[in-house]
Amino acid sequence: MSSDSGSSSSPPARRGLIAFAWVWVGIPLAYGLYELVQKATQLFTG
Amino acid sequence: MSPPVAPAGWSRWLVPPAALSVHLSIGQAYAWSVFKPPLESALGLSGTQSALPFQLGIVMLGLSAAFGGTLVERNGPRWAMTVALICFSSGFLLAALGAAVEQYWLIVFGYGFVGGIGLGIGYISPVSTLIKWFPDRPGMATGIAIMGFGGGALIASPWSAQMLESFGSDSSGIALAFLVHGLTYAVFMLLGVLLVRVPRTGKPAGADGPAVFEGPQVSARSAVRTPQFWCLWVVLCMNVTAGIGILEKAAPMITDFFATTSTPVSVSAAAGFVALLSAANMAGRIGWSSTSDLIGRKNIYRVYLGVGALMYALIALAGDSSKPLFILCALVILSFYGGGFATVPAYLKDLFGTYQVGAIHGRLLTAWSTAGVLGPLIVNWIADRQEAAGKDGASLYTLSMFIMIGLLVVGFVANELVRPVHPRHHVPAPAATEKEAADVQRQR
Numbered sequence: 001m002s003s004d005s006g007s008s009s010s011p012p013a014r015r016g017l018i019a020f021a022w023v024w025v026g027i028p029l030a031y032g033l034y035e036l037v038q039k040a041t042q043l044f045t046g
Numbered sequence: 047m048s049p050p051v052a053p054a055g056w057s058r059w060l061v062p063p064a065a066l067s068v069h070l071s072i073g074q075a076y077a078w079s080v081f082k083p084p085l086e087s088a089l090g091l092s093g094t095q096s097a098l099p100f101q102l103g104i105v106m107l108g109l110s111a112a113f114g115g116t117l118v119e120r121n122g123p124r125w126a127m128t129v130a131l132i133c134f135s136s137g138f139l140l141a142a143l144g145a146a147v148e149q150y151w152l153i154v155f156g157y158g159f160v161g162g163i164g165l166g167i168g169y170i171s172p173v174s175t176l177i178k179w180f181p182d183r184p185g186m187a188t189g190i191a192i193m194g195f196g197g198g199a200l201i202a203s204p205w206s207a208q209m210l211e212s213f214g215s216d217s218s219g220i221a222l223a224f225l226v227h228g229l230t231y232a233v234f235m236l237l238g239v240l241l242v243r244v245p246r247t248g249k250p251a252g253a254d255g256p257a258v259f260e261g262p263q264v265s266a267r268s269a270v271r272t273p274q275f276w277c278l279w280v281v282l283c284m285n286v287t288a289g290i291g292i293l294e295k296a297a298p299m300i301t302d303f304f305a306t307t308s309t310p311v312s313v314s315a316a317a318g319f320v321a322l323l324s325a326a327n328m329a330g331r332i333g334w335s336s337t338s339d340l341i342g343r344k345n346i347y348r349v350y351l352g353v354g355a356l357m358y359a360l361i362a363l364a365g366d367s368s369k370p371l372f373i374l375c376a377l378v379i380l381s382f383y384g385g386g387f388a389t390v391p392a393y394l395k396d397l398f399g400t401y402q403v404g405a406i407h408g409r410l411l412t413a414w415s416t417a418g419v420l421g422p423l424i425v426n427w428i429a430d431r432q433e434a435a436g437k438d439g440a441s442l443y444t445l446s447m448f449i450m451i452g453l454l455v456v457g458f459v460a461n462e463l464v465r466p467v468h469p470r471h472h473v474p475a476p477a478a479t480e481k482e483a484a485d486v487q488r489q490r
Contacts, residue, residue: 014055014056014057014060017060017241018057018059018060018063021060021063021064021237021241022063024063024067024234024237025063025066025067025070025194025237028070028201028234029066029070029194029197029200029201031201031204031205032197032200032201032203032204033197033200033325035200035203035204036200036321036324036325037325039317039318039320039321040318040321040322040325041318042314042315042317042318042321043315043318043319043321043322043373044315044318045315045318
């Protein structure tokens with residue numbers, strides 16, 4: 001079996017794209033988790 | 047549309063965020079309940095009527111995943127993500143029009159029918175591609191994506207509620223909220239469409255272990271004729287039924303359970319319990335699915351089903367004697383529920399190969415639709431009957447718990463019956479390789 005596209009380490013331009021892509025999905029997910037934690041604490045304080 | 051094959055230097059770590067952008071969006075479906083009260087007051091609907099768009103959406107999810115899986119395999123993930131984007135977003139836009147002109151049927155058709163197709167195609171769109179990029183860690187890869195489906199509701203629920211608060215809960219406010227949802231999700235999902243790439247045949251850069259297309263390969267048409275497919279169907283159906291049994295009635299269940307004790311559960315504490323269950327559901331998707339890469343798929347389902355049954359038995363036997371024990375057991379059950387969803391694509395890949403794993407996964411999701419009806423039906427029907435018989439507190443749910451244990455045991459047995467697929471079902475090696483090669487050629 002042949003190896004796929006080049007080496008396992010990404011070129012610098014790709015690293016920026018990877019960071020952007022993860023931030024793109026990470027920010028709304030972090031917002032959702034923050035809201036979840038706020039609500040979940042009601043179990044212990046409510 | 048042809049999805050491009052990854053160019054040289056393309057990182058496989060770009061594929062999970064592409065998948066997440068789709069799953070975090072379509073996961074909004076589980077936050078539909080936010081729109082129910084405003085719709086009911088604005089359009090004069092009953093609770094049953096206002097649930098219709100969601101119910102039709104889930105039915106369409108199952109149908110489009112089952113019948114669209116082969117198309118997804120044939121046309122690739124970019125085509126599938128584009129279809130999901132168009133259907134899911136235009137579903138919201140049609141619903142916005144329906145709310146603006148106060149035509150509820152248009153909301154049902156738009157969000158439920160059109161949007162539901164987006165849910166099904168979107169759900170299966172990245173599965174096959176992720177498995178091909180991560181042949182060494184398929185459980186983790188699909189776990190990330192399917193965790194996103196759980197995360198979508200966590201994002202949409204507070205976001206939609208805030209939007210309705212700002213725009214107002216009348217029909218024009220709801221229409222504006224639907225419009226903003228449709229446009230925002232279109233932009234958000236676009237990242238997935240632009241980023242997703244299929245690997246060239248062979249081993250993707252950075253992957254350990256066997257290459258992508260090694261091992262037995264089975265077509266979707268043959269897979270549904272194998273006992274392994276139907277054993278897994280039973281496994282998934284039983285595991286999901288057991289999870290939904292708690293998830294669907296979580297708030298009233300914890301309130302009823304401890305209603306007759308010295309420390310009853312308040313409404314806000316019950317809401318906190320529901321939120322904690324969602325967290326366990328999400329954590330299970332990524333955590334247990336990644337664990338399956340280490341201990342094997344059959345073993346992890348032994349844990350989901352066997353320990354799950356034990357947790358139900360503990361809840362039933364402990365009754366209202368210990369709140370922490372009840373909460374802990376429920377959290378473990380919900381983590382297994384999420385884990386069961388997230389691990390099944392990798393289990394399918396182990397049994398049937400990567401050849402048409404997306405299409406096979408789509409067909410298997412009919413087990414989810416069945417469980418979606420079965421789980422709530424069992425718990426609600428029994429709780430109503432017990433209440434009519436004059437019971438209260440934990441005893442309202444004791445019988446349901448024992449039924450759930452029975453279902454999990456059935457699932458456990460089905461998992462034990464899973465064996466490697468007989469070679470007569472395998473696609474001849476050259477045919478599978480030629481198909482993959484043709485896909486790559488067409489996609490260039």
